[in-house]
Amino acid sequence: xxxIKTIDDTTINERVYQLNLGPQHPSTHGVLHLLMKLDGExxxxxxxxxxxxxxxxxxxxxxxxxEQFLPNTSRIDYLSGLIYNHGYCMxxxxxxxxxxPERAEYIRVITSELNRIxxxxxxxxxxxxxxxxxxxxxxxxxxxxxxxxxxxxxxxxRLTYCYNRFGGVRNDIDREFCDGxxxxxxxxxxxxxxxxxxxxxxxxxIKRTRGIGIITEDTAxxxxxxxxxxxxxxxxxxxxxxxxxxxxxxxxxxxxVRKEGxxxxxxxxxxxxxxxxxxxxxxxxxxxxxxxxxxKVPLFIDPPAGDCxxxxxxxxxxxxxxxxxxxxxxxxxxxxxxxxxxxxxxLTRILPGNFIADCIATLGSIDVVVPExxx
Amino acid sequence: MNITQLxxxxxxxxxLGRDLTAAVTGILIILVFVPLNSAFLVxxxxxxxxxxxxxxxxxxxxxxxxxxxxxxxxxxMGKEMITPKLADKxxxxxxxxxxxxxxxxxxxxxxxxxxxxVREMNVGILLIFSxxxxxxxxxxxxxxxxxxxxxxxxxxxxxxxxxxxxIPLLLSTMSIIIMTNSFxxxxxxxxxxxxxxxxxxxxxxxxxxxxxxxxxxxxxFDLVEAESExxxxxxxxxxxxxxxxxxxxxxxxxxxxxxMGAVLFFGGWHGPFFPGLIWFMVKVYILIFVIIWVRWTFPxxxxxxxxxxxxxxMIPAALLNLxxxxxxxxxx
Amino acid sequence: MSSLSGLKEYIKEILxxxxxxxxxxxxxxxxxxxxxxxxxxPRRKLTMTPNFRGHxxxxxxxxxxxxxxxxxxxxxxxxxxxxxxxxxxxxxxxERKYGRKYYIDFTKCSLCGLCVDVCPEKTLTFSHxxxxxxxSRWDGVIDIMKRLEERP
Numbered sequence: 001x002x003x004i005k006t007i008d009d010t011t012i013n014e015r016v017y018q019l020n021l022g023p024q025h026p027s028t029h030g031v032l033h034l035l036m037k038l039d040g041e042x043x044x045x046x047x048x049x050x051x052x053x054x055x056x057x058x059x060x061x062x063x064x065x066x067e068q069f070l071p072n073t074s075r076i077d078y079l080s081g082l083i084y085n086h087g088y089c090m091x092x093x094x095x096x097x098x099x100x101p102e103r104a105e106y107i108r109v110i111t112s113e114l115n116r117i118x119x120x121x122x123x124x125x126x127x128x129x130x131x132x133x134x135x136x137x138x139x140x141x142x143x144x145x146x147x148x149x150x151x152x153x154x155x156x157x158r159l160t161y162c163y164n165r166f167g168g169v170r171n172d173i174d175r176e177f178c179d180g181x182x183x184x185x186x187x188x189x190x191x192x193x194x195x196x197x198x199x200x201x202x203x204x205x206i207k208r209t210r211g212i213g214i215i216t217e218d219t220a221x222x223x224x225x226x227x228x229x230x231x232x233x234x235x236x237x238x239x240x241x242x243x244x245x246x247x248x249x250x251x252x253x254x255x256x257v258r259k260e261g262x263x264x265x266x267x268x269x270x271x272x273x274x275x276x277x278x279x280x281x282x283x284x285x286x287x288x289x290x291x292x293x294x295x296k297v298p299l300f301i302d303p304p305a306g307d308c309x310x311x312x313x314x315x316x317x318x319x320x321x322x323x324x325x326x327x328x329x330x331x332x333x334x335x336x337x338x339x340x341x342x343x344x345x346x347l348t349r350i351l352p353g354n355f356i357a358d359c360i361a362t363l364g365s366i367d368v369v370v371p372e373x374x375x
Numbered sequence: 376m377n378i379t380q381l382x383x384x385x386x387x388x389x390x391l392g393r394d395l396t397a398a399v400t401g402i403l404i405i406l407v408f409v410p411l412n413s414a415f416l417v418x419x420x421x422x423x424x425x426x427x428x429x430x431x432x433x434x435x436x437x438x439x440x441x442x443x444x445x446x447x448x449x450x451x452m453g454k455e456m457i458t459p460k461l462a463d464k465x466x467x468x469x470x471x472x473x474x475x476x477x478x479x480x481x482x483x484x485x486x487x488x489x490x491x492x493v494r495e496m497n498v499g500i501l502l503i504f505s506x507x508x509x510x511x512x513x514x515x516x517x518x519x520x521x522x523x524x525x526x527x528x529x530x531x532x533x534x535x536x537x538x539x540x541x542i543p544l545l546l547s548t549m550s551i552i553i554m555t556n557s558f559x560x561x562x563x564x565x566x567x568x569x570x571x572x573x574x575x576x577x578x579x580x581x582x583x584x585x586x587x588x589x590x591x592x593x594x595x596f597d598l599v600e601a602e603s604e605x606x607x608x609x610x611x612x613x614x615x616x617x618x619x620x621x622x623x624x625x626x627x628x629x630x631x632x633x634x635m636g637a638v639l640f641f642g643g644w645h646g647p648f649f650p651g652l653i654w655f656m657v658k659v660y661i662l663i664f665v666i667i668w669v670r671w672t673f674p675x676x677x678x679x680x681x682x683x684x685x686x687x688x689m690i691p692a693a694l695l696n697l698x699x700x701x702x703x704x705x706x707x
Numbered sequence: 708m709s710s711l712s713g714l715k716e717y718i719k720e721i722l723x724x725x726x727x728x729x730x731x732x733x734x735x736x737x738x739x740x741x742x743x744x745x746x747x748x749p750r751r752k753l754t755m756t757p758n759f760r761g762h763x764x765x766x767x768x769x770x771x772x773x774x775x776x777x778x779x780x781x782x783x784x785x786x787x788x789x790x791x792x793x794x795x796x797x798x799x800x801x802e803r804k805y806g807r808k809y810y811i812d813f814t815k816c817s818l819c820g821l822c823v824d825v826c827p828e829k830t831l832t833f834s835h836x837x838x839x840x841x842x843s844r845w846d847g848v849i850d851i852m853k854r855l856e857e858r859p
Contacts, residue, residue, distance in 0.1 A: 423739070426738075672728075
């Protein structure tokens, strides 16, 4: 019997009762468990309980060769699998000193940004669905379908890509992919006005999101919040800009920042980020160099003994791979710093004093992916 | 066509008496009509929602999935009816039965056409109001008896919401009643043979529409069910046919609300060329379509916003509208 | 005075709010008449892109009238889920081995494609099959050599 008693029973007076929001609940996006103490509908205390989807990815890495961890990376955060793929390959390349052809880096950036768009579309629309509007969710999925079709064309898979390889990528992109991507960008730009009219300017949506679930700058920094959630709180930190990696320095893009720190700000940051991603993709497609897509690497790599930390920006925030090699073909340790974990625990600070409905909105706006929390 | 002119009906009249026969026939027709109508409405809702969301909706059972709801009902009948261990068994059993009664009773006074009304009452509107208030009692019973926190929160929300929105509903209806001097549904309809009341009372119509949407717990006021917050609200623990009864009642209430709207503001059976029944049904289904359309467009309100909206905007506006109507009609 | 301006703002908010609601309803109404985007699956099927990654299968080569598998076992070693089993044999002593048996337990495959990458003879590829529902877990075990023989 699983017996969880984390909130001290003696502190519960007669007005306050406990509610287990999750692990099976429609709007926890998986198996997140929030143990809440409620006074009527107002939250007195909220405690996220994690671990329901712990799959032991980090331990798995210690039992297999470096290449065999590649499929795992797309499954840590299944919504931005390509970005995690990209990051893991870059971390190992940094450790081994493998040079990557420029064309491969461009392809990696294009696919990663497409993946970011698909992740943001899902994140935003699932959040809007949590607030109660079901239809925008499916409009978002209609657009997301086009991204997935594009990624399927190049990577062969729609969700768990496993597309990057050490020293390059698996397949080259073709003319049709480039044209399709441009068409998709035009299409998505055209859809933005509909999204703004249907969601952003809707009075009910504004009332539900403005001034709700405010994460102040200090709170965000205290909890180590990253990604759109941090940028919604007024801190313009993005790994792509602050610690540039890959070929990001060659592109001209902005980091959207909002000062308010509320649910609306996080939503707006995500919307603006999709536009910036589209800018990056367009620039990358324009400047796509010719050349090989994969450098010469041995069949099974043998990194030198040593360790390295590599940070990159996934759709949810800064991810870090800390990899330790003892000079064999099997990693000694791979530690993944996932943004959802630190983003989630800011809830303990901001949820008390809010209604249940606002809790759901806040949880949706932080856009956690539960398997990524537990790894 | 007047049903009472048929010879067989006349013979039965002679045997049982006119009133009893009319009532029994009417009730039987209602008992058949209510489930079929709800089945059609569920199908309509799924179809409209589907096409709004760029997908076809039910397609497999029957042409364009028209029989889907019937199959669903058969499935629900076959399901086990689970009663939670710690539930209040009697109330848990009673709640779905109580919720279906007002839904059926309200049909008695709805004038489908000049001749098709089960029972003419001089307090027709009041009867609908008083019986539809019973719905909330059943929701409270179901939510309380389930012994589930989500269900309880949903039930508490339902009570507050229905109490708050019944006031603007009544007030907006009162401004019509001032104009017609009657509570009779048929007289209100008859008074609109020239101009529909929506042109005299646009504010009242809007308030009526919003309030009925809230009264029938439809989105964006579906806080009682609020899927993303309360799982399923008051019927979280209900399964099988009990759940189906709640579902049936929801769609029947929607039909009643739409038919009230048609009678009060859109001239009921009045319309050129076609018989009254067709006009009435067309108006009702257009109103239902609007309710469905609204549901699939908007996010859900928060509970306190809902209450603020009722007490701070709807009730003052309805009162003001009523006052202006009264002054214009009775004083001037 | 301040309460009057507050009232003004309140009314203005209600008006702009109602306008935004009407615009939203207009968008959904417009979509009601747009053709649907979904595919009614069993009636219509999509063709997969050339790069689609289904389960693996052996490529038929005209020069040997068969596959090129030499049963080196690299795919077996690189598979993260250990679902591949290859067994080879030599026709005569001293000759090269060739793959005789090749099984993949597709129920546990994670579709990463590492086996295809690593194959020195490039005799592996991905099938484009996606209708893989089966009633027994043993139906998920695919005999690749048998598939190669049965191919048209």
